[in-house]
Amino acid sequence: MSSVATTRPVLTAERDEGIRPTVRSRLQEALPKIVLAPSFAAIVVFVYGFILWTAYLSFTTSKAFPSTNWDGLRSYEKLWRWTFESSPPSSWYTSITNMGIFGFLYVFFCLAIGLGLAILLDQKIRGEGVLRPIYLYPMALSFIVTGVAWKWFLDPGLGLEQTLHNLGWTSFHFDWIKNKDFVIYTVVIAGVWQASGFVMAMFLAGLRGIDGEIMKAAQIDGASPLQLYRRIIIPLLRPVFLSAFIVLAHMAIKSYDLVVALTSGGPGGSAWLPSNFMYEYTFKRNQMAVGSASAIIMLMGISAIIVPYLYSELREKSR
Structure with missing residues (x-):
C-alpha cells in the first residue's frame, strides 16, 4: 500500500520539474487501476448488468425461459390485480x-x-x-x-x-x-x-x-x-x-x-x-x-x- 501510495507524488514531482515520466513510474501509477479492473468489470456485469436484464424480463412474456416478446406493464398489472x-x-x-x-x-x-x-x-x-x-x-x-x-x-x-x-x-x-x-x-x-x-x-x-x-x-x-x-x-x-x-x-x-x-x-x-x-x-x-x-x-x-x-x-x- 505504501509503495502504491507514493507513486502519485513521485509522478507529480517529475512533471513539475519537467522530467519525462519513466515507464516504471507509469506502470506504478496504473497498477491500482489494473488490480481493480477485474473486480470492477465483474461487478458491472454480474450485479448491474443482471439488474438491467431482470428489469427487461419483467416487461416481456417470459415463462420458463427468457423471451424477447415485449409485454409492457402486464406483469406488474397482474401482481397488483392479484393484490387488490x-x-x-x-x-x-x-x-x-x-x-x-x-x-x-x-x-x-x-x-x-x-x-x-x-x-x-x-x-x-x-x-x-x-x-x-x-x-x-x-x-x-x-x-x-x-x-x-x-x-x-x-x-x-x-x-x-x-x-x-x-x-x-x-x-x-x-x-x-x-x-x-x-x-x-x-x-x-x-x-x-x-x-x-x-x-x-x-x-x-x-x-x-x-x-x-x-x-x-x-x-x-x-x-x-x-x-x-x-x-x-x-x-x-x-x-x-x-x-x-x-x-x-x-x-x-x-x-x-x-x-x-x-x-x-x-x-x-x-x-x-x-x-x-x-x-x-x-x-x-x-x-x-x-x-x-x-x-x-x-x-x-x-x-x-x-x-x-x-x-x-x-x-x-x-x-
Missing part, C-alpha cells in the same frame, strides 16, 4: 403483508433491544468482556443455521412445548410455527435474536464515542439518568439510529433463507416474503416475467430507503 382483486388473497398479497409485519417488528425490536443492551454494557458492568461476544455470536451464524435451530426449538413435538410438557406443564401450548396466522411472528423472533447483538455493537460504539464532558456538565446541572439519556445521549445517537435502520431494513427486504429454513414457507405459503414469492414464481411456477417484476419491486423498495440516506450523507459532506 383476488379472493382469497393471493400469495403476492400475503408476501407484501408479511413484509410489512416482519419489517416493522424486526426493525423496531432490534433497535429497542440493541439500544437496551448497549446501555447496559456501557455501565461498565462486571463481565462486559464475556457478555459482548455472547450478544454478538448469533450474527456470526448464517440465516440457515439460525432457521434450523429455531425450527427445532419452536417445534411443538420437539422443542419448547414438548420440554415443558415433560416437566409437567401440560397446559402450555406454543404452536405458532404450524399456525398460518402466527407463523410470520416466529420469523420475527428468530430474526431479532440474530440481529440484536449487531445493533448493540453499533449503539455501544456510538455511546463510547460521546464526549464525557457533555454528560458530566448535564449531571452537574442536576439532570437525572433518565433525562440524560432522553434529552442528550439518545439524540446524539441519531446517526447510529439511521445507519442501523438502513442495515436492518435492507436485511428485512431481502430475507429469504431464514424463512425457508425456519418454516419452509409456512402452511400454504403463509410465511412468504417477497423474496420467497420471487423465487417460487421464477424457478418453480415458470412465471419468469412475474418473478422478475416482483424482484424489481423489491429493488425499488430497497432504493427508496438507501437513496435518500446516501443523498443526505453526500449533502452533509458537501456542506
Whole structure:
C-alpha cells in the first residue's frame, strides 16, 4: 500500500520539474487501476448488468425461459390485480403483508433491544468482556443455521412445548410455527435474536464515542439518568439510529433463507416474503416475467430507503 501510495507524488514531482515520466513510474501509477479492473468489470456485469436484464424480463412474456416478446406493464398489472382483486388473497398479497409485519417488528425490536443492551454494557458492568461476544455470536451464524435451530426449538413435538410438557406443564401450548396466522411472528423472533447483538455493537460504539464532558456538565446541572439519556445521549445517537435502520431494513427486504429454513414457507405459503414469492414464481411456477417484476419491486423498495440516506450523507459532506 505504501509503495502504491507514493507513486502519485513521485509522478507529480517529475512533471513539475519537467522530467519525462519513466515507464516504471507509469506502470506504478496504473497498477491500482489494473488490480481493480477485474473486480470492477465483474461487478458491472454480474450485479448491474443482471439488474438491467431482470428489469427487461419483467416487461416481456417470459415463462420458463427468457423471451424477447415485449409485454409492457402486464406483469406488474397482474401482481397488483392479484393484490387488490383476488379472493382469497393471493400469495403476492400475503408476501407484501408479511413484509410489512416482519419489517416493522424486526426493525423496531432490534433497535429497542440493541439500544437496551448497549446501555447496559456501557455501565461498565462486571463481565462486559464475556457478555459482548455472547450478544454478538448469533450474527456470526448464517440465516440457515439460525432457521434450523429455531425450527427445532419452536417445534411443538420437539422443542419448547414438548420440554415443558415433560416437566409437567401440560397446559402450555406454543404452536405458532404450524399456525398460518402466527407463523410470520416466529420469523420475527428468530430474526431479532440474530440481529440484536449487531445493533448493540453499533449503539455501544456510538455511546463510547460521546464526549464525557457533555454528560458530566448535564449531571452537574442536576439532570437525572433518565433525562440524560432522553434529552442528550439518545439524540446524539441519531446517526447510529439511521445507519442501523438502513442495515436492518435492507436485511428485512431481502430475507429469504431464514424463512425457508425456519418454516419452509409456512402452511400454504403463509410465511412468504417477497423474496420467497420471487423465487417460487421464477424457478418453480415458470412465471419468469412475474418473478422478475416482483424482484424489481423489491429493488425499488430497497432504493427508496438507501437513496435518500446516501443523498443526505453526500449533502452533509458537501456542506
